[in-house]
Amino acid sequence: MNTTWRVLLPILLALLAGAVVLIFLGKDPLAYYGYVMERGIFSWGGLQETITRMAPLLLIAAGLIVAFRAGVWNLGGDGQYLLAAVVTAALAPALVEVMPRALTLVICMVIAFVVAAIWSLLPAFLRARYGINEIVTSLMMSFLGISLANVLVKLFFWDPTTTVPQTRTLAIADRLPRIFGSNIHIGILLALVVIILVHLLMTRTAFGLKLQIVGASPKAARHAGLKVGALTVVTFALSAGLIGLAAAVEILGVWGNVRADWNPAYGMLVVPLVFLARLNGLAVIGFTFFFSSLMIGGESAARRIGVPQDFVLLLMGLVLAFLALVEYLDHRRRQRLGA
Amino acid sequence: MLTQPFLVALLFGAVTAGVPLLLAGMGEQISEKAGVLNIGIEGMMLLGAYCGFVAAYYSGSFALGFLAGGLGGMAVASLVALLCVRLGLNQIVIGIALTLGAEGLTALLHHFQFSRTYPRLDEAPVLALPLLADLPILGPALFAHNPLVYVSVALVAFLGWAFRHTYAGLNLEAAGVKPAALDAAGISVVGTRIGAVLATGFLAGVGGAYLANVGAGLFVPFMTHGAGFIGIVLAMLARGKPLWVLIGAALFGLSLALTTALQVAGINIPTDIVQMLPFALIMLVLVVFARHSVLPAALGLPYERGER
Numbered sequence: 001m002n003t004t005w006r007v008l009l010p011i012l013l014a015l016l017a018g019a020v021v022l023i024f025l026g027k028d029p030l031a032y033y034g035y036v037m038e039r040g041i042f043s044w045g046g047l048q049e050t051i052t053r054m055a056p057l058l059l060i061a062a063g064l065i066v067a068f069r070a071g072v073w074n075l076g077g078d079g080q081y082l083l084a085a086v087v088t089a090a091l092a093p094a095l096v097e098v099m100p101r102a103l104t105l106v107i108c109m110v111i112a113f114v115v116a117a118i119w120s121l122l123p124a125f126l127r128a129r130y131g132i133n134e135i136v137t138s139l140m141m142s143f144l145g146i147s148l149a150n151v152l153v154k155l156f157f158w159d160p161t162t163t164v165p166q167t168r169t170l171a172i173a174d175r176l177p178r179i180f181g182s183n184i185h186i187g188i189l190l191a192l193v194v195i196i197l198v199h200l201l202m203t204r205t206a207f208g209l210k211l212q213i214v215g216a217s218p219k220a221a222r223h224a225g226l227k228v229g230a231l232t233v234v235t236f237a238l239s240a241g242l243i244g245l246a247a248a249v250e251i252l253g254v255w256g257n258v259r260a261d262w263n264p265a266y267g268m269l270v271v272p273l274v275f276l277a278r279l280n281g282l283a284v285i286g287f288t289f290f291f292s293s294l295m296i297g298g299e300s301a302a303r304r305i306g307v308p309q310d311f312v313l314l315l316m317g318l319v320l321a322f323l324a325l326v327e328y329l330d331h332r333r334r335q336r337l338g339a
Numbered sequence: 340m341l342t343q344p345f346l347v348a349l350l351f352g353a354v355t356a357g358v359p360l361l362l363a364g365m366g367e368q369i370s371e372k373a374g375v376l377n378i379g380i381e382g383m384m385l386l387g388a389y390c391g392f393v394a395a396y397y398s399g400s401f402a403l404g405f406l407a408g409g410l411g412g413m414a415v416a417s418l419v420a421l422l423c424v425r426l427g428l429n430q431i432v433i434g435i436a437l438t439l440g441a442e443g444l445t446a447l448l449h450h451f452q453f454s455r456t457y458p459r460l461d462e463a464p465v466l467a468l469p470l471l472a473d474l475p476i477l478g479p480a481l482f483a484h485n486p487l488v489y490v491s492v493a494l495v496a497f498l499g500w501a502f503r504h505t506y507a508g509l510n511l512e513a514a515g516v517k518p519a520a521l522d523a524a525g526i527s528v529v530g531t532r533i534g535a536v537l538a539t540g541f542l543a544g545v546g547g548a549y550l551a552n553v554g555a556g557l558f559v560p561f562m563t564h565g566a567g568f569i570g571i572v573l574a575m576l577a578r579g580k581p582l583w584v585l586i587g588a589a590l591f592g593l594s595l596a597l598t599t600a601l602q603v604a605g606i607n608i609p610t611d612i613v614q615m616l617p618f619a620l621i622m623l624v625l626v627v628f629a630r631h632s633v634l635p636a637a638l639g640l641p642y643e644r645g646e647r
Contacts, residue, residue, distance in 0.1 A: 021444075025451055073431060122622060130629040135378065135431065136575065137625060139568050144618040150611040271435055310446035310560065317440025321418075324428045324436070 007276055009326050011290075014318035021314065022307065032305055040297030048183045050293045052254060055187035056246040057292055060270045061277075061284045062191075062198040063242030069202050069279050070235040071215030072127070076138030077243045077267025079145020080119045082258075084112035084244030086149045088251045089167040089258040090157040096174045105176060109248045116244025117237040119145055124236035128229035134236070146263060153260040165260035176253040185253035192285070194242065199281025211235055243267070269313070272320040291316075342604070343476055349593070349600035350480035355554050357592025358491050359384070359563075362546030363570025364577065364584040365491075365498060366539035371574050372502070373535035374515035374642070378434025379419050381567030382441030383540045384547035387412035389445040391548020392460070392558035393452075401463055404552050405487055405545050412544020413537055415441060420533040427641030438567075446560035453558065463553040485553050487545070498581040511535055512579075518642040528642045543567060565618070572621050576628060591617045 019029035039046045060077060067074040088108045095104040123137035159168040176185040202208035214221045214231050221228050246266075251258065273291055277284035298312045363380055370377040377383075390411030395404025415437055423430045463485045471482040502508040513521040514531040522528050550566065551558045569591060577583035594616040601608055 021447070025447070075435070122626070126625060126629055132625060132629055133376075133575065136568060136572050137622070139565065140572065140618045140621050140625075143565050143568075144615055144622070147611045147615040147618075151609065151615075154609060154611065268435060268439055271432075272439075275432065308447060308450045310443045310450065312443070313439055314443025314447060317436045317438070317443055320432060320436035321422070321440065324422065324432050325426075328426050328428055 006326055006330055010276070010319055010322035013322040013326075014315055017318050017322075018311065018315050021311075025307070027305060027307055032301055032307055035301050035305060036294060036297030038297070039300040040293030040295075045183075046293075046296055046300070049296045050289070051184050051188055053292045053296055054288050055185070055191040055253065056250040057266060057270055057273070057288045058188075058191035058195050058285065059246035059249060060243050060266055061274050061288060062195045062281065063239040063246070064270055064274045065277075065279050065281055065284065066198060066202065066211070066242065067235055067239035068274060069208075069215050070211035070231065071218070072124075072232060072235050072239065073135045074120065074123075074138050074236060074239045074243075075135050075267065075271075076120065076123065076140075076142035076145070076240070077270070078263060078265050079142030079149075080116035080240045080243045081247045081267060082149035082263060083119055083145045083152075084116040085247035085251050085262075086152045086157065086167065086258050087115045088112045088248045089170070089256070090152070092170045092174070092252060092256075093168040096170065101174050104174070105252055108252060109245055112244040112248035113241040114244075116247070117241040120236040120240035121233070124233040127236075128232040142267070149258075150260050153258060159257070167257045167259075170252065170256040172256065175256055176249070185249075187249035187253040190249065191246075194245070195281045195285060198242070202281070269316050272316045272323065275320060275323055345600055345604040346476050347480045348603040349596055350477070351484075352596025352599050353589060353592035354481060354484055354488060355592075356595035357588040358488055359546035359550040359554065359566050360569055360573060360591055361491055361495070361585060361588035362542045362549070363567050364573030364588055365494060365581055366542030366546070367567075367570045367574035368498075368577060368579065368581065368584060369511065369535045369542075370539040372511045372515050372579060373532045374518060375419070375424060375532055375536055375539075376430050376434075377416075377419060377536065377539055378431055378571070379415060379437035379441075380434075380539065380543045380570055381563055381565070382434075382438040383412035383415040383543035384550070384563045384567045384570075385438075385441045385445050385561075386415050387544025387547030388551040388562060389448065389547075389558055390414075390544070392551040395460055395548075395552045396458060401460075401485065401552060405548050408548020408551075409541040409545040412542070412547060413540040416536050416540020416543075419540070420536045423641065424529055424532045424536060430641075442561060445558075449558060449560050457557060459556045460552055462556075485549075487549055487553070492585070495581045495585045502579065502581070507534075514642075522642075532642070543570070546570075569617065569621065572625070576624065591620065594620055 015033065019033070022029040022032055040050050041047055060081070063077070064074065088111070091111060092104060092108050095107060119141060120138065123134045123141055126132040126137050127134040153167060154165045157167045158165050176187050178185055179189070202211065210221070210226055210231060213224065214226060214228055218228050269291075273287045274284055276287045294312055294315070298309050301307055302309050363384060367377055367380055387408035391404045391408025394407030395401055398404070418437060419430075419433060422428045422433045465483050466486045466489070468482040468489075472478045474482070502512070510521060510526055510531050513524075514528050514535070518528040521531065546566070547563060551562065555562065573584050573587040573591075576587060597616060598610055598613040601613070
């Protein structure tokens with residue numbers, strides 16, 4: 001089986017299994033998938049939204065690739081994302097009053113990066129120092145971060161002119177600039193540059209190689225004289241920081257504010273994408289486009305066809321499970337051929 | 340503040356909130372002992388909650404609801420058994436996939452069945468223990484609960500005994516610490532682990548069903564809100580001792596129950612702050628007892644005969 005099939009097969013199987021679920025729910029799968037494609041890719045408005053949505057997803061993917069390649073399971077993305085988003089939304093409208101827009105946007109992104117990175121320090125330290133499983137700790141910090149983000153919005157950054165708790169809104173003119181009169185903001189360019197840089201960092205530099213050794217075998221890395229603990233902390237911070245950057249781009253480019261209880265929960269959804277791409281930063285761009293169009297199309301379909309967005313969640317679970325299964329079968333087939 | 344109604348509400352709530360954690364924690368403990376890191380337990384609880392609610396709603400029987408919840412959890416667990424234990428796929432990846440899938444599936448089914456009506460169950464049946472239930476404060480708080488609560492506590496004692504004094508318990512431990520030795524003794528490592536994973540699924544599913552049917556009285560999408568993950572932490576800190584899972588579950592139950600109890604006492608703290616409590620507590624416990632959490636040597640590794 002060649003690489004294309006190993007990647008396409010899980011997606012096709014997931015779409016097929018999803019179709020069975022749709023039929024069971026009394027919906028026409030062809031109409032649903034057709035409408036999703038039409039809205040997500042083949043209409044100009046939808047395509048612009050799809051590309052816009054790709055920006056945060058790509059940056060999260062970049063964060064996950066750094067972590068997973070180094071053998072660090074940073075599953076706390078949602079908390080890191082929301083905290084960075086709230087801090088960005090609180091800062092931007094205030095900063096833009098005293099400094100130029102370009103400077104405001106850059107400073108907000110840097111601070112978002114730092115805030116998210118700080119939120120990953122405790123799990124990183126516990127893993128580096130005591131070997132405590134970071135899946136559990138980063139998840140706990142994620143729940144903590146989601147609640148803390150809500151507390152910040154409700155108690156500290158609540159815009160007094162609104163009735164529902166939300167932060168002040170960054171004026172549309174002050175947000176990230178658009179590309180050539182379209183609705184797509186320049187966040188997507190930043191995301192593309194970052195994902196390519198991350199790919200080069202992990203595959204072409206000594207630092208990236210060190211992280212990969214730590215990921216492949218911490219024991220071997222220690223024998224080679226690498227500071228595994230320090231590298232783990234750096235990995236975690238970089239991973240979380242990129243996820244924080246994703247949040248800043250989404251707030252500065254699209255929303256302009258954060259409402260209480262807002263949580264897009266992208267963290268887990270991006271995991272299947274980076275595995276489909278085999279942790280390859282270039283390959284993940286294509287999968288992110290596919291997934292982004294699925295999300296945008298799915299949002300329209302939720303209103304039009306009445307299949308809620310949760311269906312996309314189910315699809316991604318199926319993709320991941322089928323991916324693992326196809327990998328396994330292929331591995332077994334090769335073993336048999338080799339033996 | 341320490342009035343009688345406040346204390347009763349606090350302790351009663353702690354039991355209600357703690358039982359799902361206890362069941363999930365004990366379930367995860369069984370898996371971890373056998374060397375399977377069950378990240379999918381959140382998905383098992385969620386499907387258990389959904390199945391348990393549907394069964395109890397249409398049959399009117401809470402016992403049937405718990406059974407259906409257990410079977411729902413087992414259904415997810417059987418996928419873990421097949422994919423991770425039998426085929427040796429990555430336990431973390433499959434765990435994430437199953438959690439995502441269960442979240443999506445239950446939210447979808449809920450949308451089509453209940454999102455317009457949001458039906459509720461009647462009050463869960465209560466078994467007041469004779470004599471004990473008449474104690475002041477402690478009686479209504481601890482000894483007037485759904486029978487499942489007492490079964491769960493009894494299970495703690497049973498597991499504590501079974502882990503150390505039965506062949507099944509010892510096999511379980513061997514499968515996690517030195518699977519090759521178990522294999523050499525002529526006992527199937529894969530079989531032992533599959534049994535453990537299915538038991539985990541059943542307990543987590545029952546825990547989910549209790550959460551929906553007794554705790555909330557209805558099913559809400561994503562309602563487990565990390566309970567399964569707390570179960571994983573409890574199992575991690577309990578070092579293989581069910582009693583410590585019970586103590587941990589009680590503590591987290593208390594911190595979860597604080598919201599309602601404070602409302603009874605007329606103190607209004609934003610729910611978001613109170614919701615942070617259990618997770619903050621877990622991080623604190625992990626920082627303080629970091630050196631003491633112990634996991635089996637072969638945890639997370641699939642077993643293949645002859646491999647070193």
